[in-house]
Amino acid sequence: MYKSVLALIVVISLLSSCHKKDKKQLEETLNVYLSGLMTFDKNLIDHFPLEFYSDEIKDFHFTSPSIVKKGGCSTALLRINPDTVHFNEILLNAKNNYRKIDLNGSKNLIILPDSSNHRIVASPIFIPNFDKVNESEENIVNKSNNDYHIYLINTKPGNYVLNSEELKEKPYLPMDWEHGFSRGIAIDTTNQSIIFWLIIW
Numbered sequence: 001m002y003k004s005v006l007a008l009i010v011v012i013s014l015l016s017s018c019h020k021k022d023k024k025q026l027e028e029t030l031n032v033y034l035s036g037l038m039t040f041d042k043n044l045i046d047h048f049p050l051e052f053y054s055d056e057i058k059d060f061h062f063t064s065p066s067i068v069k070k071g072g073c074s075t076a077l078l079r080i081n082p083d084t085v086h087f088n089e090i091l092l093n094a095k096n097n098y099r100k101i102d103l104n105g106s107k108n109l110i111i112l113p114d115s116s117n118h119r120i121v122a123s124p125i126f127i128p129n130f131d132k133v134n135e136s137e138e139n140i141v142n143k144s145n146n147d148y149h150i151y152l153i154n155t156k157p158g159n160y161v162l163n164s165e166e167l168k169e170k171p172y173l174p175m176d177w178e179h180g181f182s183r184g185i186a187i188d189t190t191n192q193s194i195i196f197w198l199i200i201w
Contacts (some may be wrong), residue, residue, distance in 0.1 A: 029057060033078070036062030040076055040198060041162055044183060047153055048078055048196050056080045058193070061132035065161040065200050068179070071168035073113040074161070076198040079133040087192045094185050098151035101125055110173070112201055117172045124174045126155055126182040128199040148186035148195065155182035160200050170201065 037045055039062065060078040068074050082090065103109060110118050110126050118124065127150055157180035159167055170178040179201060186195040 033057070033060055036060065037076060039064050039066075040074075040200075041160060044160065044181060044198050044200075045076060047183060047185065048076070048198075049080070052080070053083060053086060056082050056086075059133040066163075068161045068200055069163065069165055069167055071170065073128075074200040075128050075132070076196075077128065077130065077133045078196045079130075080194050080196075081192055082194065084192065087194065090185070090194055091187055091189070094149075094151040094187060098153050098184060101127070101150040101152050103146055103150060112199055115172060118174055119172065121174045124177050125152065126177075126180070126199060126201065127152075127184070127186075128182075128197050130186060130195055130197075133195060147190070148188050150184060150186050152182065152184040156180055173201070 037048060058079045058081050060076075062076050063072070063074045065074045101109070106125060108121050108124050110121060110124050111129050112126055113129070130148065157177045159179055160181040161167070167179050181198065181200045183198040186197065188194070
């Protein structure tokens with residue numbers, strides 16, 4: 001029921017504002033987006049938008065949470081380029097409600113997926129590598145996480161793959177943080193690009 005209601009909301013709201021894209025292609029894009037998003041716990045994806053303006057979606061990438069059981073890293077990434085009004089609304093909400101992370105001055109930052117040894121990191125902050133949603137954009141070839149202002153919504157250790165099965169150990173990660181989730185919003189003010197993320201490891 002949750003999936004069908006969610007799908008209906010997204011399809012109706014976006015198709016009604018559709019001008020540039022073919023409606024069939026847009027509907028296919030939305031179906032793929034929703035299918036990927038629905039593999040995650042609904043409480044962890046509630047910051048992902050369900051209403052879009054025309055041509056706002058630029059790219060998305062999903063890796064199923066089931067990969068975490070095998071020692072992998074699961075991600076949900078959505079990149080949009082909203083108009084100025086919508087961009088400013090999202091930016092203001094992020095500034096007022098979420099914790100801004102200093103990428104350059106943070107010694108406890110861990111970018112996943114990453115196989116480096118982070119056992120000595122205290123109070124880790126996990127963010128994903130945004131390459132998966134930036135590599136398709138020709139004019140953002142050299143774009144990196146440092147181009148974004150990172151706003152962390154929350155992060156917690158534990159098993160968040162909707163499965164009680166024991167997860168494969170990750171001894172290269174900090175003690176008590178071998179598994180967990182992190183979610184937030186990355187904002188590029190220069191290009192008015194916004195990435196919504198969820199990462200489960």
